[in-house]
Amino acid sequence: MTRPSDDFLTDAKALLGDKGWSEDADKLKEAATPWRGTWPGETPFLAMPGSTEDAAGLVKLCAKHKVALVPQGGNTGLVDGGTPHGEITVSMRRMKQVRNVDTRNNSLTIEAGAPLVDAQAAAEEANRLFPLSLGSEGQATIGGLISTNAGGVAVLRYGMMRDLILGLEVILPSGEIWDGLSGLRKNNTGYDLKHLFAGAEGTLGLITAATLKLFPKVxxxxxxxxxxxxxxxxxxxxxxxxxxxxxxxxxxxxxxxxxxxxxxxxxxxxxxxxxxxxxxxxxxxxxxxxxxxxxxxxxxxxxxxxxxxxxxxxxxxxxxxxxxxxxxxxxxxxSKRAFGTAINHDISVPVSAIPEFLDVTEAEIHKVAAQAEIVAFGHVGDGNLHYSACEPVDVDQPILSNHAGEITRIVHEQAMKFGGSISAEHGVGRLKRDELAGIRPKAATETMRAIKTALDPLGIMNPGRVVSV
The missing domain is CATH 3.30.70.2190 (Alpha-Beta Plaits)
Structure with a gap:
């Protein structure tokens, strides 16, 4: 992929208007710095489209000039999926309108840049419930939550973000707009494309809006x-x-x-x-x-x-x-000790396997780092544990950093041994891409590569994330 040329930048600025772009050094640094400060990147240009049409025009320009882009919502990701590393950044935060609330259909249409709390508030105002709930809901955006197939604390009853989607509006890598904002619950007319983009982390298209399920208040x-x-x-x-x-x-x-x-x-x-x-x-x-x-x-x-x-x-x-x-x-x-100086993992195993997984994994880690303090918490109802090996409280110097790779290997090996996953709800990004390619079935990886290549032959959509091509 090429860096943006002067011609691209001129055309992009004209398309987006004065409010739709920035080359300010501080704003570029902010866009390239994830919220925890891990895996900082860099970006030469920040695009902020204000409409679906502007977003489509921008993607067409990227395809024409072969400029790679990273879609970005609230920048709250944990797997280095929405941080630019040389690509231009496409922030969706200006696209945050609630387009429609249909109480008879129990559905809400909202733009991708709206934070989760806006969807919750719109539902509340209509005497309905949008059930997704998680710690970063004031910052995480609808588009990012769909792209990562977010989970949260209510999965046991309502399912993952994918289960809450009725329809999507997506800019394809060609710049074409796919208007799939259906509010239908039954629609057997071929491939269910919305589920292809949910969990794809922006590698197949740019989500601009979604129609979501609402529920009665409880x-x-x-x-x-x-x-x-x-x-x-x-x-x-x-x-x-x-x-x-x-x-x-x-x-x-x-x-x-x-x-x-x-x-x-x-x-x-x-x-x-x-x-x-x-x-x-x-x-x-x-x-x-x-x-x-x-x-x-x-x-x-x-x-x-x-x-x-x-x-x-x-x-x-x-x-x-x-x-x-x-x-x-x-x-x-x-907690600074649990997540500031810890080796953290997002895994899932069958609920019935949780007790044995916890016992076996802690014992294996203590063979490598006897002083490691294990903190495992999370959504036991759906088998998703956030598993951390933490520094002991009474040490002067970090003792786990030399064992980080081995501890992660143990946690991930045990999760797979018990029929689980090494990526439960945080996504794949760049962090887990290569490891997953080595442990998921070969046919699955090859199919994912085929889909990526077919939809994004130029490789401009969030390249290097989820699956390598």
């Missing part, structure tokens, strides 16, 4: 549970689902050591129920009525106490108390 009951083992946590999930069925919205596992880290690093955090036992569960049930949800959760957790799957239970008395439970969970990634 009332929630939230519980904080203390458990003595990961095996009990998994059995507790089955018990709660026996009582509540698919109304179990969230089921998060939190180790006691993560709470200690949060309390040390993040102000205004408090352990809701201090205990010497190793595991906590944050569980949420959603139903049409609050009393119904609360009664169901109380019955389930009461039985858990009787069966000794839970040592202690607190059911939130009000939203403020529920928010305090979630505050603990959502601030774990902000």
């Amino acid at each position: 009332a929630k009951a939230t519980g904080w549970v203390i458990c003595k083992s990961a095996s009990d946590v998994v059995d507790l999930l089955a018990l709660v689902r026996d009582h509540a069925g698919d109304t179990v919205t969230s089921f998060e596992i939190i180790p006691a050591r993560a709470i200690e880290m949060v309390q040390a690093d993040v102000p205004d955090t408090r352990d809701p129920a201090p205990s010497g036992l190793p595991w906590r569960v944050l569980v949420e049930v959603s139903m049409s009525r609050e009393d119904q949800a609360r009664e169901t959760l109380m019955e389930a957790l009461g039985e858990a106490i009787e069966k000794e799957l839970a040592d202690n239970v607190i059911i939130a008395e009000n939203q403020a108390q529920a928010d305090s439970f979630w505050h603990i969970r959502e601030t774990i990634p902000l």
Whole structure:
């Protein structure tokens, strides 16, 4: 791919208008710096289209001049997928309009640059629910969430971002606009193209808008549970689902050591129920009525106490108390020791395999780095764990950096051994591209390359991410 020529830049600036581009050094640096500061890149030009037509015109110019581009939403990625490394950056943040809310169809059409909170607010205003929820929802954009097939804390009930899409509007690598903004739930007219772009991380096209599913608003009951083992946590999930069925919205596992880290690093955090036992569960049930949800959760957790799957239970008395439970969970990634100096992984295994995976993986890591402190937390309800090997608190010099590659190999090998994945919800980007090519079936990698080559023969769309060609 070539660097942008003077002719390209002249044409792009004319197309985008004064508000649609920047060559300011500070803005270019900001666009090339991911939110955690890892894998910083560089970009020669920041494009900010304000409409679908401008975005299409820009992509046509990129194809004409063979200029590579990196689509960018909120720049909250974790796998070096949306950071430019020499390509021009196409920020979608100016395209943030809510185009339509259809309460009879329970659908919302919104532009790709809108942050997730805007979709949630538009649904709320229409007395509906858009259920995707995650820690970066104030910054992460709709287009980025679709491109990475984001997960979050409500996957157990509502599914991944891919499951929430009814239609998409996408600029193809040729610059052609594919208007697939259908609100249909049944539409068997050939290949379901929207699912091709969901999870493609901008390598197949530039998402400009989406039609998303809305749901009836629900009332929630939230519980904080203390458990003595990961095996009990998994059995507790089955018990709660026996009582509540698919109304179990969230089921998060939190180790006691993560709470200690949060309390040390993040102000205004408090352990809701201090205990010497190793595991906590944050569980949420959603139903049409609050009393119904609360009664169901109380019955389930009461039985858990009787069966000794839970040592202690607190059911939130009000939203403020529920928010305090979630505050603990959502601030774990902000802990400096857990995520500032840790070796982090985003894996998934079948829910039934979680206890054995945790035991075996920690034992294998301690053979390599005996002092490593393991923090595994996350969405146990769907098998997704955020698995970190952290520096011990009492060391003067980092001891894990020399073992980073080996620790990652162990975590990923064990995830695959238990029938899991090394990329559960954060995507592939550049970080995991080559490793995945070596462990996924050859036919899958070759098919992905064939799709990429067919849709993007010039290789201008987010090159080098997801799959090499």
